[in-house]
Amino acid sequence: MTMAHAPGKVILFGEHAVVYSQPAIAVPVREVQAQVLLEAGLPDQGTLVAVPDLERRFLLREADQDDPLARIVRLALRAVRQKRDPDLTLTITSSIPIARGMGSGAAVSTAIVRALAKHFDFWLPSRAVSELVYQTEVLYHGTPSGIDNTVVAFEKPVFFVKEEGWEFFWVDKPFLLAIADSGIESSTKEVVGDLRRRYEADADRYQPLFYRAGEIARMARSAIERGDQPALGRLMDENHELLREMGVSCPELDRMVLAAREGGALGAKLSGAGWGGNMIALVTEETRGRVNIMLRLAGATRVIFSRVR
Numbered sequence: 001m002t003m004a005h006a007p008g009k010v011i012l013f014g015e016h017a018v019v020y021s022q023p024a025i026a027v028p029v030r031e032v033q034a035q036v037l038l039e040a041g042l043p044d045q046g047t048l049v050a051v052p053d054l055e056r057r058f059l060l061r062e063a064d065q066d067d068p069l070a071r072i073v074r075l076a077l078r079a080v081r082q083k084r085d086p087d088l089t090l091t092i093t094s095s096i097p098i099a100r101g102m103g104s105g106a107a108v109s110t111a112i113v114r115a116l117a118k119h120f121d122f123w124l125p126s127r128a129v130s131e132l133v134y135q136t137e138v139l140y141h142g143t144p145s146g147i148d149n150t151v152v153a154f155e156k157p158v159f160f161v162k163e164e165g166w167e168f169f170w171v172d173k174p175f176l177l178a179i180a181d182s183g184i185e186s187s188t189k190e191v192v193g194d195l196r197r198r199y200e201a202d203a204d205r206y207q208p209l210f211y212r213a214g215e216i217a218r219m220a221r222s223a224i225e226r227g228d229q230p231a232l233g234r235l236m237d238e239n240h241e242l243l244r245e246m247g248v249s250c251p252e253l254d255r256m257v258l259a260a261r262e263g264g265a266l267g268a269k270l271s272g273a274g275w276g277g278n279m280i281a282l283v284t285e286e287t288r289g290r291v292n293i294m295l296r297l298a299g300a301t302r303v304i305f306s307r308v309r
């Protein structure tokens with residue numbers, strides 16, 4: 001029996017702008033996890049994939065080519081030099097909410113790759129894991145920037161620029177995030193596609209927003225590196241305004257962002273694709289209780305606290 005895990009993630013700064021080659025910052029969220037349990041199967045069974053929470057069970061040899069779970073299992077088996085369809089049962093569970101911008105797809109894929117590598121005693125560096133996971137992100141998201149697979153596979157805060165790569169950076173003072181779920185499912189592919197159409201119709205309107213979001217991500221990195229949380233909070237507020245102007249927020253997220261600030265958060269913004277999903281707020285030990293109450297009163301269906309270090 002083999003077990004492997006992978007964390008969720010949130011985007012701190014630069015979502016959407018990252019698709020247009022501006023820098024973005026994402027951090028792992030270890031309070032939620034995807035988990036894969038790998039057990040020996042029956043002789044000639046082949047690989048069986050079970051997702052009990054979704055009431056899904058399928059044999060790899062019968063799965064569609066473009067099924068994301070089947071794709072990552074096939075890619076991972078090839079990466080660990082398994083030519084045959086081995087007699088294994090993979091059971092996938094996850095506490096990461098689906099379609100809420102917390103990287104659930106990337107985390108499940110990462111946990112699958114890690115479990116198979118561990119089982120076959122094959123060392124895969126995080127970079128290789130990330131590259132494999134990117135290939136399934138394409139099925140979930142269409143044209144992903146690559147930020148999700150990077151932060152989840154490396155499990156470190158990343159400063160990411162599409163097609164250029166990523167850098168890890170120094171977190172001078174650990175900081176506390178409240179991550180609140182709007183309860184609304186959102187499709188990253190849809191929101192990204194909609195913004196793409198609006199951008200193509202009026203690039204002059206959106207280009208400055210993307211550019212400013214990129215500047216904010218750079219300033220945010222420097223605020224994190226010097227441990228300046230008030231500055232970080234202000235940058236979150238400004239980034240949220242830009243996301244509103246990009247047309248990716250929604251009344252429920254705006255309400256939660258305002259509520260968090262009223263509760264004493266140093267800053268707050270939507271996180272991820274928008275039109276639902278999660279928002280994040282920068283809090284302290286002193287303000288977390290009040291922010292939690294304010295977020296719940298504003299409609300949050302779940303609030304997680306995560307320390308970034």
Ligand code: PMV
Nearest residue numbers: 015016101144145188272273
């Ligand atoms: O998957 P989400 O909701 O975290 O959103 C991804 C972030 C985007 O910048 C909107 C898209 C991308 O591919 O980076």
